[in-house]
Amino acid sequence: MTISIPSITLSNIGPLLTLTVAGLLLLLMDALTPKGKKGYFPYLSLIALVIAAVQTTMLWNRSGTDFARMIYVDNFAFFFYLIFLLATALTILISIKYLEDYHRNLEEYYTLLIFATIGMMLMAAGGHLILIFLGLEILSIAIYILAGLFREDIKSNEAALKYLILGAFSSAFLLFGMAMLYGATGSLFLDDLAQAIKAGVGTNPLLLFGMGLLIVGFGFKVSSVPFHMWTPDVYEGAPTSVTAFMSVGTKAAAFAAFVRIFFLVFPEIKMEWNMLLWGLAVATMTLGNVVAIAQTNIKRMLAYSSIAHAGYLLVALVAANQLGAISFLYYLVAYTLMNIGAFAIVILVARKKDNYINIYDYCGLGFQYPALAAAMSVFMFALAGIPPTAGFVGKFYVFSAAVEAGYIWLAIIGVMNSLVSVFYYLRITVLMYMRPAEAELGPVTMTPAISSAVLLTAAGVLAIGVFPGPIYELALNSVKIFVGL
Amino acid sequence: MVVPLLYYIALSSALFAIGVIGVLIRRNAIIIFMCIEMMLNAVNLSLVGFADHYQAIDGQMFVFFVMTVAAAEVAVGLALIVAIFRNKATVNVDELNLMKW
Numbered sequence: 202m203t204i205s206i207p208s209i210t211l212s213n214i215g216p217l218l219t220l221t222v223a224g225l226l227l228l229l230m231d232a233l234t235p236k237g238k239k240g241y242f243p244y245l246s247l248i249a250l251v252i253a254a255v256q257t258t259m260l261w262n263r264s265g266t267d268f269a270r271m272i273y274v275d276n277f278a279f280f281f282y283l284i285f286l287l288a289t290a291l292t293i294l295i296s297i298k299y300l301e302d303y304h305r306n307l308e309e310y311y312t313l314l315i316f317a318t319i320g321m322m323l324m325a326a327g328g329h330l331i332l333i334f335l336g337l338e339i340l341s342i343a344i345y346i347l348a349g350l351f352r353e354d355i356k357s358n359e360a361a362l363k364y365l366i367l368g369a370f371s372s373a374f375l376l377f378g379m380a381m382l383y384g385a386t387g388s389l390f391l392d393d394l395a396q397a398i399k400a401g402v403g404t405n406p407l408l409l410f411g412m413g414l415l416i417v418g419f420g421f422k423v424s425s426v427p428f429h430m431w432t433p434d435v436y437e438g439a440p441t442s443v444t445a446f447m448s449v450g451t452k453a454a455a456f457a458a459f460v461r462i463f464f465l466v467f468p469e470i471k472m473e474w475n476m477l478l479w480g481l482a483v484a485t486m487t488l489g490n491v492v493a494i495a496q497t498n499i500k501r502m503l504a505y506s507s508i509a510h511a512g513y514l515l516v517a518l519v520a521a522n523q524l525g526a527i528s529f530l531y532y533l534v535a536y537t538l539m540n541i542g543a544f545a546i547v548i549l550v551a552r553k554k555d556n557y558i559n560i561y562d563y564c565g566l567g568f569q570y571p572a573l574a575a576a577m578s579v580f581m582f583a584l585a586g587i588p589p590t591a592g593f594v595g596k597f598y599v600f601s602a603a604v605e606a607g608y609i610w611l612a613i614i615g616v617m618n619s620l621v622s623v624f625y626y627l628r629i630t631v632l633m634y635m636r637p638a639e640a641e642l643g644p645v646t647m648t649p650a651i652s653s654a655v656l657l658t659a660a661g662v663l664a665i666g667v668f669p670g671p672i673y674e675l676a677l678n679s680v681k682i683f684v685g686l
Numbered sequence: 687m688v689v690p691l692l693y694y695i696a697l698s699s700a701l702f703a704i705g706v707i708g709v710l711i712r713r714n715a716i717i718i719f720m721c722i723e724m725m726l727n728a729v730n731l732s733l734v735g736f737a738d739h740y741q742a743i744d745g746q747m748f749v750f751f752v753m754t755v756a757a758a759e760v761a762v763g764l765a766l767i768v769a770i771f772r773n774k775a776t777v778n779v780d781e782l783n784l785m786k787w
Binding site: 319330331334338342345346349352355357358359360361362363365366370371373376377379380381383384387388389407433434437439577643 | 691695698702705709715718719722725726728729732733735736738739740742744745747751752755758760762763765766769770774775779782784785786
């Protein structure tokens with residue numbers, strides 16, 4: 202018997218290889234570096250991320266599949282690579298000081314972040330259900346550990362356990378859905394699944410059952426109502442830097458696989474899923490925004506806001522046209538910048554060890570720290586979708602896509618939801634500028650790393666809000682793979 | 687004797703449903719983990735059944751990955767449960783209620 206080895210091009214997974222090597226190297230160096238000299242790990246991981254980003258840009262415009270059709274090599278995957286690398290780099294910048302305050306500036310934190318990034322990339326590039334599942338689990342297991350990083354803190358423990366139980370629970374649903382798809386079509390390759398559905402297994406009950414289970418599984422991961430119950434608890438209890446990473450990275454990765462499967466495999470049976478997602482989108486936006494009003498803990502408020510943003514992203518998914526796919530990518534870039542920026546400010550204002558995370562701790566910040574308050578206002582305006590920020594342009598694209606696809610009511614409900622969200626976002630700004638400080642909370646210590654992260658995100662939010670063109674072009678280039686749209 | 691495909695689907699769906707019910711109604715974290723394992727193994731059973739039906743190997747391959755991942759997940763889960771037990775001396779999930787609404 203002969204075994205033929207398929208031809209592979211290693212450079213197609215260059216960014217993944219770089220990160221894998223970097224992650225392993227970090228683990229090794231931790232063992233070899235004496236205590237007290239471990240401060241350089243975050244910078245080493247940043248260098249690895251930059252190298253991976255450069256490799257990704259060099260791969261741009263390649264197309265096709267590799268590794269026996271296991272991974273897609275296309276601009277859609279590369280666009281997501283860049284989003285993940287950006288999110289991880291910003292997370293590293295905002296974590297250093299925060300972790301030092303807790304005496305938890307451990308190198309495994311950075312290793313786990315890098316491994317989580319690899320998982321996300323596999324999810325965005327996976328062309329085979331096994332690979333998508335593996336990517337999801339590499340990502341999730343790393344984040345379970347990160348959420349429980351503060352081992353002595355009972356809140357962190359609780360958040361990690363809740364996330365682990367519900368994450369594993371939802372993975373089981375996703376997996377059962379994949380098994381049903383396999384049963385309906387006899388293949389695990391996304392290409393073959395799409396072809397089998399075109400050939401007319403569209404009404405097979407196994408296929409519809411599998412698709413429903415996939416929606417449940419991905420719904421959990423992107424925290425869409427009614428599968429959102431874990432989100433506020435986990436976001437509140439996890440270390441703030443990990444929350445920032447989770448709210449952006451996990452969501453983007455889950456949406457990457459969600460979009461790829463639904464736009465590539467299921468466009469033929471769009472009638473079966475778009476009304477279901479319509480309902481999910483409306484419920485997610487409405488619940489997220491309405492409950493966020495009642496929150497006084499800023500981390501919890503941002504958790505509900507992230508649920509609401511998942512709802513806006515689902516609107517783009519429901520629209521299922523080319524503008525929908527473009528708006529989706531644009532929105533994720535904007536969301537990455539503004540959400541990590543907001544969490545960076547939360548870390549700064551909390552001073553040491555999450556002491557001040559109530560929204561009333563923001564009173565008077567506008568007079569004490571004008572630059573900080575100005576940056577926070579930019580992020581709040583962006584999250585609320587007020588021009589000239591990236592949040593406005595993103596929402597504009599999303600709702601235009603919905604109108605273009607004929608979902609007028611969905612767009613109207615979305616805009617009304619955005620109006621509701623203005624209340625709780627602008628409340629922070631009002632507190633910062635129109636109320637005196639309630640008590641002396643102590644000085645805010647800014648390090649170069651976290652200041653540069655705030656500066657970068659604030660500038661980015663404004664820049665791509667005023668000049669959305671370049672990102673739009675990149676996104677347009679990326680979504681050409683979805684020929685069915 | 688050939689086992690009809692429907693039997694595989696019925697058995698794995700039943701196991702999966704028992705696992706889901708277990709996760710929802712049991713209160714001991716370790717038993718919840720066992721129920722999640724049951725859900726994953728229900729999936730494994732259906733994958734093997736389908737692989738047999740199509741005379742293809744990839745369904746069985748998937749099973750190996752699922753088992754590996756399940757083992758990794760449980761390793762992390764048990765470590766977390768130990769950490770929680772040291773802080774709170776309980777593994778009852780109803781008592782993990784610091785954060786609500």
